[in-house]
Amino acid sequence: MEKVILVTGANSGIGLALCERLLCEDSRLQLCLACRNMQRAEAARSALLTSHPDAHIDLLHLDVGSVRSVLHAAHKVKARYNRLDYLYLNAGIMPNPQIDIKAFFKGLFSSNVVKMFATAEGLLTQQDRVNKDGLQEVFATNLFGHFVLVRELDSILCQAGQTSRVVWTSSSNARRSAFSLEDVQHRLGTEPYASSKYASDLISLALNRHNNSQGLYSSVICPGLVMTNLTYGILPSFFWTLIMPIMYLIRIFTHTFTLTPYNGAGALSPWIRGQSITV
Numbered sequence: 078m079e080k081v082i083l084v085t086g087a088n089s090g091i092g093l094a095l096c097e098r099l100l101c102e103d104s105r106l107q108l109c110l111a112c113r114n115m116q117r118a119e120a121a122r123s124a125l126l127t128s129h130p131d132a133h134i135d136l137l138h139l140d141v142g143s144v145r146s147v148l149h150a151a152h153k154v155k156a157r158y159n160r161l162d163y164l165y166l167n168a169g170i171m172p173n174p175q176i177d178i179k180a181f182f183k184g185l186f187s188s189n190v191v192k193m194f195a196t197a198e199g200l201l202t203q204q205d206r207v208n209k210d211g212l213q214e215v216f217a218t219n220l221f222g223h224f225v226l227v228r229e230l231d232s233i234l235c236q237a238g239q240t241s242r243v244v245w246t247s248s249s250n251a252r253r254s255a256f257s258l259e260d261v262q263h264r265l266g267t268e269p270y271a272s273s274k275y276a277s278d279l280i281s282l283a284l285n286r287h288n289n290s291q292g293l294y295s296s297v298i299c300p301g302l303v304m305t306n307l308t309y310g311i312l313p314s315f316f317w318t319l320i321m322p323i324m325y326l327i328r329i330f331t332h333t334f335t336l337t338p339y340n341g342a343g344a345l346s347p348w349i350r351g352q353s354i355t356v
């Protein structure tokens with residue numbers, strides 16, 4: 078039986094590049110693109126079918142930031158498939174990012190410069206808001222919706238005699254000091270993105286502790302700094318194009334500047350070849 082793979086946030090950026098790479102690895106896969114916008118999902122499906130005309134690609138409506146939508150989508154997945162080999166938890170947001178210019182120039186002339194470019198520590202803040210479920214939007218999207226999805230799908234993820242993998246698209250921006258158990262949603266701080274990514278690293282550990290014995294394995298991967306809609310929300314695309322030569326220079330010092338969605342997705346796709354990666 079062919080592998081069934083579901084990717085959240087599959088219509089653009091790293092998610093779409095991941096689908097492309099997965100199909101290059103094995104064009105017989107049953108791929109399910111889980112997206113909140115069905116028009117963009119259709120466009121992504123068409124693009125993938127152009128390069129892989131015989132691919133099996135389903136679409137699933139999923140707004141990972143809405144608990145109702147997650148429950149509905151999970152129900153549909155269980156009705157559609159009797160197994161799920163890989164669940165890529167990739168959808169993510171970074172709303173209203175602000176760069177601290179002063180911290181950037183201070184960091185540029187410090188011994189921490191490489192770390193600053195690799196992790197953006199101390200450089201970025203975001204403005205979060207409360208969503209319709211009454212949850213902080215970044216927490217709900219990057220973490221909670223995905224967690225509910227995993228829990229709801231446990232009957233097809235934890236099946237006897239079968240191994241399934243959950244892969245979180247995390248970030249080197251994840252930082253312990255941005256996360257607090259007293260404020261898991263990061264209502265009070267200004268780094269909800271770093272907090273949500275750190276929380277996803279923790280949840281991944283907890284999933285392993287509870288579910289490895291049932292054949293479910295969870296991993297976190299940072300794709301590196303990649304030019305996508307998310308990064309175009311930090312600085313406009315023309316500015317990134319302008320500083321591209323500098324970015325290729327920085328790449329010499331930090332391997333985290335992967336820059337293209339194709340390169341970034343490369344960290345996520347080897348799983349399906351059954352390679353083991355040390356995390």
Ligand SMILES: NC(=O)C1=CN([C@@H]2O[C@H](COP(=O)(O)OP(=O)(O)OC[C@H]3O[C@@H](n4cnc5c(N)ncnc54)[C@H](OP(=O)(O)O)[C@@H]3O)[C@@H](O)[C@H]2O)C=CC1
Nearest residue numbers: 086089090091113140141142167168169302303305306307
């Ligand atoms: N770009 C980078 O440098 C890095 C990115 N990452 C992570 O990679 C992941 C992918 O981001 P990237 O490709 O860069 O950015 P994109 O903005 O290109 O992709 C994000 C994807 O997530 C989807 N999405 C956002 N919110 C929701 C939601 N509520 N429900 C369903 N789908 C949603 C978007 O859909 P829509 O098109 O409808 O908005 C889009 O398909 C994120 O988790 C991000 O944090 C990690 C490290 C570095």
Ligand SMILES: CC(C)=CCC[C@@H](C)[C@H]1CC[C@H]2C3=C(CC[C@]12C)[C@@]1(C)CCC(=O)[C@@H](C)[C@@H]1CC3
Nearest residue numbers: 193194195196197200248249250301302320323
């Ligand atoms: C490259 C030059 C000369 C200037 C850009 C400075 C910053 C805008 C840039 C430096 C490090 C970057 C970075 C991210 C965003 C843009 C930077 C702060 C991320 C936080 C983007 C999202 C992620 O998940 C991280 C892995 C990135 C870490 C590095």
